[in-house]
Amino acid sequence: MIRHLLSGADPDLATATQILDTAAEMATVAGREVKKLPALRGRTVVNLFYEDSTRTRISFEAAAKRLSADVINFSAKGSSVAKGESLKDTALTLQAMGADAVVVRHPASGAPHRLAHWVDGSVVNAGDGTHEHPTQALLDAYTMRSRLGRLAGLHVAIVGDVLHSRVARSNVLLLSTLGAKVTLVGPPTLIPVDIAAALAPGTLVSYDLDAVLPNVDVVMMLRVQRERMNDSYFPSAREYARRYGLDGPRMRRLPDHAIVMHPGPMNRGMEITPEVADSPRSTIVEQVANGVSVRMAVLYLLLGGNNL
Amino acid sequence: MACPPAAQPSPLPQPSVKVILTSAEVQRVVDRIAHQILEKTQGAADTVLLGIPTRGTPLARRLAARISTFEDIDVPVGVLDITLYRDDLRRHATRAVGPTQLPPGGIDGKRVVLVDDVLFSGRTVRAALDALGDVGRPASVQLAVLVDRGHRQLPIRADYVGKNIPTSLVESVKVTLVETDGVDEVKLYGGANR
Amino acid sequence: MTPYLIKGVSVVGAAPTDLLIRDGVVADAGAGLTAPDATVLDATGLVALPGLVDLHTHLREPGREDAETVESGSRAAALGGYTAVCAMANTSPVADTAGVVEQVWRLGREAGLVDVQPIGAVTVGLAGERLAELGAMADSAAQVRIFSDDGHCVADPKLMRRALEYVKAFDGIIAQHAEEPRLTEGAQMHEGEVSTRLGLIGWPAVAEEAIIARDVLLAEHVGSRLHVCHVSTAGSVEVLRQAKARGVRVTAEVTPHHLLLTDVKAETYDPVYKVNPPLRTASDIAALRAALVEGVIDVVATDHAPHAVEDKECEWAYARPGMLGLETALSIALDVLGPEWDLIAERMSRVPARIAGLDGHGVDPAPGVPANLTLVDPAARRVVEPAELASRSRNTPYARMTLPGRIVATFLRGEPTVLDGKAVK
Numbered sequence: 001m002i003r004h005l006l007s008g009a010d011p012d013l014a015t016a017t018q019i020l021d022t023a024a025e026m027a028t029v030a031g032r033e034v035k036k037l038p039a040l041r042g043r044t045v046v047n048l049f050y051e052d053s054t055r056t057r058i059s060f061e062a063a064a065k066r067l068s069a070d071v072i073n074f075s076a077k078g079s080s081v082a083k084g085e086s087l088k089d090t091a092l093t094l095q096a097m098g099a100d101a102v103v104v105r106h107p108a109s110g111a112p113h114r115l116a117h118w119v120d121g122s123v124v125n126a127g128d129g130t131h132e133h134p135t136q137a138l139l140d141a142y143t144m145r146s147r148l149g150r151l152a153g154l155h156v157a158i159v160g161d162v163l164h165s166r167v168a169r170s171n172v173l174l175l176s177t178l179g180a181k182v183t184l185v186g187p188p189t190l191i192p193v194d195i196a197a198a199l200a201p202g203t204l205v206s207y208d209l210d211a212v213l214p215n216v217d218v219v220m221m222l223r224v225q226r227e228r229m230n231d232s233y234f235p236s237a238r239e240y241a242r243r244y245g246l247d248g249p250r251m252r253r254l255p256d257h258a259i260v261m262h263p264g265p266m267n268r269g270m271e272i273t274p275e276v277a278d279s280p281r282s283t284i285v286e287q288v289a290n291g292v293s294v295r296m297a298v299l300y301l302l303l304g305g306n307n308l
Numbered sequence: 309m310a311c312p313p314a315a316q317p318s319p320l321p322q323p324s325v326k327v328i329l330t331s332a333e334v335q336r337v338v339d340r341i342a343h344q345i346l347e348k349t350q351g352a353a354d355t356v357l358l359g360i361p362t363r364g365t366p367l368a369r370r371l372a373a374r375i376s377t378f379e380d381i382d383v384p385v386g387v388l389d390i391t392l393y394r395d396d397l398r399r400h401a402t403r404a405v406g407p408t409q410l411p412p413g414g415i416d417g418k419r420v421v422l423v424d425d426v427l428f429s430g431r432t433v434r435a436a437l438d439a440l441g442d443v444g445r446p447a448s449v450q451l452a453v454l455v456d457r458g459h460r461q462l463p464i465r466a467d468y469v470g471k472n473i474p475t476s477l478v479e480s481v482k483v484t485l486v487e488t489d490g491v492d493e494v495k496l497y498g499g500a501n502r
Numbered sequence: 503m504t505p506y507l508i509k510g511v512s513v514v515g516a517a518p519t520d521l522l523i524r525d526g527v528v529a530d531a532g533a534g535l536t537a538p539d540a541t542v543l544d545a546t547g548l549v550a551l552p553g554l555v556d557l558h559t560h561l562r563e564p565g566r567e568d569a570e571t572v573e574s575g576s577r578a579a580a581l582g583g584y585t586a587v588c589a590m591a592n593t594s595p596v597a598d599t600a601g602v603v604e605q606v607w608r609l610g611r612e613a614g615l616v617d618v619q620p621i622g623a624v625t626v627g628l629a630g631e632r633l634a635e636l637g638a639m640a641d642s643a644a645q646v647r648i649f650s651d652d653g654h655c656v657a658d659p660k661l662m663r664r665a666l667e668y669v670k671a672f673d674g675i676i677a678q679h680a681e682e683p684r685l686t687e688g689a690q691m692h693e694g695e696v697s698t699r700l701g702l703i704g705w706p707a708v709a710e711e712a713i714i715a716r717d718v719l720l721a722e723h724v725g726s727r728l729h730v731c732h733v734s735t736a737g738s739v740e741v742l743r744q745a746k747a748r749g750v751r752v753t754a755e756v757t758p759h760h761l762l763l764t765d766v767k768a769e770t771y772d773p774v775y776k777v778n779p780p781l782r783t784a785s786d787i788a789a790l791r792a793a794l795v796e797g798v799i800d801v802v803a804t805d806h807a808p809h810a811v812e813d814k815e816c817e818w819a820y821a822r823p824g825m826l827g828l829e830t831a832l833s834i835a836l837d838v839l840g841p842e843w844d845l846i847a848e849r850m851s852r853v854p855a856r857i858a859g860l861d862g863h864g865v866d867p868a869p870g871v872p873a874n875l876t877l878v879d880p881a882a883r884r885v886v887e888p889a890e891l892a893s894r895s896r897n898t899p900y901a902r903m904t905l906p907g908r909i910v911a912t913f914l915r916g917e918p919t920v921l922d923g924k925a926v927k
Binding site (some may be wrong): 086087106107108109110111113114128129130132133167169180192193195197198199282 | 575594690693694697698699700701702703704770771772812815816817818819820
Binding site (some may be wrong): 018021022024025026028032034036037038039057095242297300302303305 | 389391392393394395398399400401402403405406408427438441442443
């Protein structure tokens with residue numbers, strides 16, 4: 001088993017499959033009267049959040065608590081972090097507290113990699129800058145496998161602001177390990193340079209959403225911030241929605257079995273219309289529930305043994 | 309493992325291997341436990357068999373099959389994975405979590421018979437009792453094991469024992485089953501030839 | 503002043519000879535010299551180079567004396583074989599007045615380890631809005647000739663034109679940090695495959711090339727001298743090659759790190775590899791090396807940029823850009839160019855001295871020449887240990903790397919600043 005989860009590329013096929021299988025067992029706990037397992041009793045998980053992300057934080061918190069770990073929430077606001085304490089000093093503090101795992105969300109790409117040098121415990125990347133968000137990719141893969149029964153051979157379109165998306169990077173890396181094919185779709189300004197060479201050979205790029213939709217099993221819509229138009233990535237929200245938003249007519253171009261995913265939070269009317277978001281194809285609510293199961297699996301597999 | 313021929317004694321003491329139960333004996337013992345369960349449970353009324361992986365799972369299925377043969381009763385069978393309840397998780401590399409499958413009727417109000425291959429320290433059964441409490445509320449819990457090798461570390465005893473094997477702590481007992489290992493057998497591995 | 507007799511030294515790669523240093527100059531040269539009053543240095547196997555001259559050094563004083571001082575930086579320079587360094591203007595306060603450049607110049611004289619030649623800021627406060635008093639700095643005791651807003655690009659084309667024109671009055675030169683600021687907003691590393699993978703905002707090569715292209719046209723138009731700092735891309739080399747072929751008065755420098763390290767180093771997210779301009783790709787390195795040999799790039803300059811620990815031991819995006827360079831530059835040059843002593847002397851001493859107008863520097867040791875020279879052991883190899891560096895800072899990207907060559911001694915106007923590989927003071 002791996003020691004940290006920093007990137008969607010960290011788990012190999014066997015490990016990724018083990019995480020998803022374990023998550024399936026963890027999911028049964030959610031249906032029980034006693035939604036708690038003793039596996040991580042006496043372990044301490046620190047949620048170190050330098051960005052506001054209530055959704056991700058409570059997902060990790062629920063996961064850790066269902067495994068009976070002690071959870072310490074360390075948010076940047078109102079703490080010594082806000083007073084200018086360096087990441088390294090914070091890391092040494094957490095180390096002294098005996099943190100077995102640090103779940104870190106940070107606006108700077110690579111901050112979890114730095115943290116992993118300074119603490120003995122496991123580091124879980126809960127989103128770093130415009131880099132990666134591996135547990136999101138794992139829960140997305142879990143959702144695809146639950147809905148479609150497999151991952152190998154699936155064709156997944158990831159649509160929108162790939163340039164600034166940590167979800168997209170982690171998904172491309174993990175899905176390639178799991179044998180799925182990925183096409184990235186968006187305006188050329190929002191597709192980073194050399195993406196296939198950078199992440200996974202075989203990754204395709206398209207600027208034409210309508211051409212891609214009939215050939216995919218999964219379409220994953222990324223959140224697009226309206227402010228990007230102020231930096232000339234696209235002319236207006238309206239034009240973006242018209243060319244790259246998923247609406248009812250576009251959704252009907254998908255094969256019957258295809259699903260629509262979104263990591264949330266959504267910009268309804270921007271990248272996705274309410275009709276699509278609330279349709280039976282949409283897995284958006286499932287993704288949230290699956291997030292807890294997948295994070296339980298990750299925490300268990302990182303902390304459940306003596307893997308040091 | 310083949311024993312060295314008597315004519316060429318090895319200079320080093322070889323670990324001994326002793327077959328405790330042969331294939332036929334394993335089947336006889338399973339039959340006996342099935343009869344005892346029928347006896348002690350008034351014909352397996354309101355009874356559920358839960359196997360503890362790995363080898364408790366096929367044993368539970370065999371017991372249910374034998375009960376069905378003897379009395380034409382279908383006893384529900386399930387699997388109870390106890391990995392997340394073990395008290396020795398931190399002593400090993402992370403263990404893979406297996407599936408827990410409760411029979412469709414559940415276990416609430418039922419008599420649950422836990423089935424495992426070897427009863428030793430009792431810690432596995434302790435973990436199983438904890439796991440059971442989190443998935444439901446049985447009316448009572450019993451324990452069936454193929455082999456009891458003694459050396460209990462907890463106040464736990466089995467209701468059905470296929471064979472009691474007196475062992476020393478340096479010895480180990482290995483159960484193999486057709487379903488998991490290709491052959492039915494119980495062997496005792498010793499520290500050295502006695 | 504103690505005379506020194508250096509025995510059996512190869513002057514810039516020539517056959518071994520002896521050098522007698524007396525009264526600040528090379529008094530005599532030739533085989534079998536004797537001088538009973540001189541301290542004899544056995545220089546068998548060593549190579550004598552004219553003292554190295556760095557066109558691009560950050561000494562951090564005034565303002566960040568915790569990272570470097572004129573004295574500690576001078577010591578690092580001497581240990582690296584330098585006898586003169588040009589101190590960049592981005593101090594605090596900025597070296598944009600005669601007062602600040604004279605202060606830096608005076609501190610250099612007091613340290614007495616290398617000649618510290620201040621560079622003046624082009625614009626007030628490096629803000630890129632209006633010209634600093636370039637003439638006053640030129641007329642000061644520091645006699646500033648190179649002006650640069652290094653760290654910032656003089657992005658405004660009109661301001662750049664005026665600066666180029668204005669310094670003609672005192673034979674000045676504008677050293678441009680070529681970085682189109684709008685194309686590099688928030689940039690963290692070279693824009694390419696690695697930046698895409700690491701999710702770090704890219705610094706595209708074109709942001710450098712576009713400014714160099716514009717500036718060579720401006721320099722050509724007004725007939726002025728332009729110097730381009732830390733050229734880092736293959737595209738820049740092509741722009742420079744064409745400009746030089748047309749006769750534009752442009753010179754260019756490349757740093758040791760841009761000759762050796764690629765953007766792949768960023769994969770560690772260790773900000774010791776964060777630098778501006780950023781580390782580029784292997785094909786850029788190949789083009790830069792070829793340009794240096796060919797002379798399209800004139801000079802190796804260190805861009806020695808000391809930073810305090812807290813400015814590097816942090817998240818990549820929050821770290822300051824820059825690397826140490828003075829104490830490792832010659833080793834990197836040897837590694838990259840091989841024992842091409844004449845080329846090394848040309849790129850690291852003679853040409854930079856000429857560009858900076860530093861009389862008495864950049865001249866090969868010969869009778870009558872000021873004794874600014876350094877002795878190199880080309881056979882030695884050393885492991886770079888950050889804690890052993892003379893700089894106050896530790897941000898070397900070569901930590902624990904084994905590099906060829908070692909500076910054995912350095913002389914500044916006949917006085918040893920380094921002997922037996924150690925600083926004399």
